[in-house]
Amino acid sequence: MVYPVFETKTIAVEHVTIRSDQAFASVKSKLERLVTRIDDGIFTLLRYGETVRALKELEALPALSIFGFRDHGALLGIAGPRRHAIQYDIGNPLTASKMTRHDIAAGLYAPIRVLLSEDVDGVVSFEYDRPVSTFGQFGSAEIDKVAVQLDKDLRAVLEEAAS
Template identity: 75%
Template structure:
């Protein structure tokens, strides 16, 4: 007979909001030019055990890539609202592996979720939870060191897109 247990921790999370006077389409285009989508072929290589080739391709990637995106604004159409909002998963597979090798639970937050939304007044807003705060819950300095670097890369990329 199996047993289960449950444990709930409360953590403090730092939430970042970056506001821009630039229009939504301009910020979205700039983000997607500077942070490219990841080539899913890398994951195919990994599934088939082509680890050395996948590693070479991963090492050639920029600091951040877009793993996926969802049009959250379109979802609001189901309740009669119209807004511009895209949810992105942004990160780097090697960065994730540098954290999850020390604590596999860090995979819960890698890649990082970022929301790009209109502000309702012609401007644009990025929102996300700081990597250093969400990964800090694991209490491992090795994970924290990687998270600090990710935090800076993410902030730099989003501020550049918002400029």
């Protein structure tokens, strides 16, 4: 075989939209209260081999945390008017490790990207690709089991934030 080898495959992905009748600022604030920002100290512990201590801290985390976010609405200002749109990375490092230990490529989808946006008509919504569909491509019962729980946790918190 001659390297590099380029391969592609097509997968089916379920895309979810959860609409809200609340104002963008209200939904954003509620989401950020329900799903707090992860403490980067955990990654420092892991970097220095403090795995036992890191595991204890990871086990104490809530089901979901915000790893990071990008103000995509501000970026739109380059091409025209700004809009309310924030892309969040939401997940749990322990959950990710439970999947990636079976197939490292699952790391492509952990954490989950979630977009909170307001359309031109003022309708606020969350959008994301369902974990059960993105992780399903790996054909692993172990990954699927974790993805099902992740899917339930994510949907529940986003519906609560949107209410």
